[in-house]
Amino acid sequence: MSAAAQDIATRNAVIARAIIYAVLILFAVYYLLPLYVMLANSLKPLDEIRQGNMLALPQEWTIAPWLSAWSTAQIGVQPTGLKPYFLNSVLMVVPAVAISTILGALNGYVLTKWRFRGDNIVFGLMLLSCFIPFQIVLIPSARILGLLGLAGTVPGLVLIHAVYGLGFTTLFFRNYYEAFPNELVRAAQIDGATFFQIFRRILLPSSGPIIVVTVIWQFTNIWNDFLFGSSFSSVDSIPITVALNNLVNSSTGVKEYNVHFAGAILAALPTLIVYIVSGRYFVRGLMAGAVKG
């Protein structure tokens, strides 16, 4: 190739790269814009929003809308802010995620390392639960919660979410453990380790990536859930998603958009943090077996 031709080729490569970056930046801006609007407007007094320029930075910076959203805003009939509901959500999410993850891991362990007759049918049935729409199980769930005396309580929501998440967590762990060498389990059996010792000492320490995937998945789904939250909660067990709705839809007084924006960000914050902290494991874990074959 001549020097001139090589120069042209190099220049073309630079141009192509520039176009790629331009498009990428454009999309990044496009996706970040809503977050920017929310953030910018949550830090403005209400008057500035009313003037109509949603995209402008605040002229007068204030955190009052955040404080209001957190502790004094009118939620339904109570002026409590989102705080108690945020707490409800934490009390619901943490046990639900923990229970469904631990049971999913045990299920995956049994379904791959302690195979029994009909195990694939059991697994198939559990998979089926991933595809059942939430709405179908509402009435049976309500009946069961009623029978258990858990209707309208946080433990009731924990139970519903843990059970509903089990299909997914089992799928994740089963596929991950499917690729885990059987010979390790056999070696541990010869070493005399029991069912739970093998699980705790051999499998769990190698399960980091899939635990992260499951926790993120379950945390996001349960935290963001609205349907179960609105169906099965009573006044003092309302999760934050439902509370946010009540905040935004309060029909009395003026619409405090800045408070609504702040409240929406507050409600989304935990999932955002979970993603930022462990997001890189998420992709790695998904690659490591959850969606493989």
Next chain:
Amino acid sequence: MSFLQIRNLDKSFGATRILKDINLEIAEGGFLVLVGPSGCGKSTLLNCIAGLEPITSGDISIGGRSVAGLHPSKRDIAMVFQSYALYPNMTVAGNIAFGMEIRGVPKAERDKAIREVADMLQIGHLLDRKPSQLSGGQRQRVAMGRALVRDPQVFLFDEPLSNLDAKLRVDMRTEIKRLHQRMKTTIVYVTHDQIEAMTLATKIAVLKDGVLQQFGSPAEIYNNPTNMFVADFMGSPAMNLLSGTIERDVEGVKVSLARAHGEPLKLAISEPNGLAAHAGREVVFGIRPEALTDPDGADRNARSIVEGDCLIEVVEPAGSDTFAVTRLGGKEVTARLRADARIQAGQPARLAFNLDKAVFFDPQTQARIA
């Protein structure tokens, strides 16, 4: 007195019979090798001995005690796996000590045992590493260390060398043999490599399709195969198996082998044993390459050596020997000649058949005739 005894063992997965009526026994301190092609059931048999697979019927006893219903950890065995099966989250020391830890052996005692085994296998400098930081050969040693530290009644090896490169495999083979001579513990060893079987074993069991083909010392298996499968499977290059016809005339019994050109080659058999009964019938004539050589290289102690001219098709010098390919009975036949034997491809050469070592099979049943 047999130490490990397997009686009438059957193993089925669903409707498929994997192992059919296996009977084996090995004396204390013996080295039993289970050999056969892949899918023959040898690893399943080992897993049955280990207790990792339940048996369908029959019995397995170790040291006079039936272990058929016992959990793997209660059988007083230790196993080395093909993939080594080292616990990836534990250090080498942790791997070796895991079994003792589970059994509740005190820490000081564990450390002492780890040190002893590490010294024996020269892995003392690796004790703090994770398995992922080890080479294949080192992992192999650690896997053996984990087995050795148990000091069991029987060691079980499941194709332990198959993941190593050729040179390392030979080194480790020698090491396993040395270890066995030193420990004098009974070993059951699975391999598909017939050379490993020959070099290591005191007894070999050849399996095919879940059926025990032959059980005997390496020399018995090699020199007196009971059927064509064993004859073909053991030995490298493989035994020549060619079709011939038994003829009987006033001079005695002969085996006639078709040659590519000219008259068939007729080899007089001085000790026909049962062969006379097969006169006029087709048989399979089996002769190992080393029993078919140049006349000067033939075994001087052999009782019946018959010479014949054969057309050499290909000459393959291998350094220590020269292999010559000729054609007899419609099949390629490999002869093993001295390195400096003067032969040329395309020329006839005189070959000496050591008929002491020749074997005959029935072409239908594939069983040994003589």
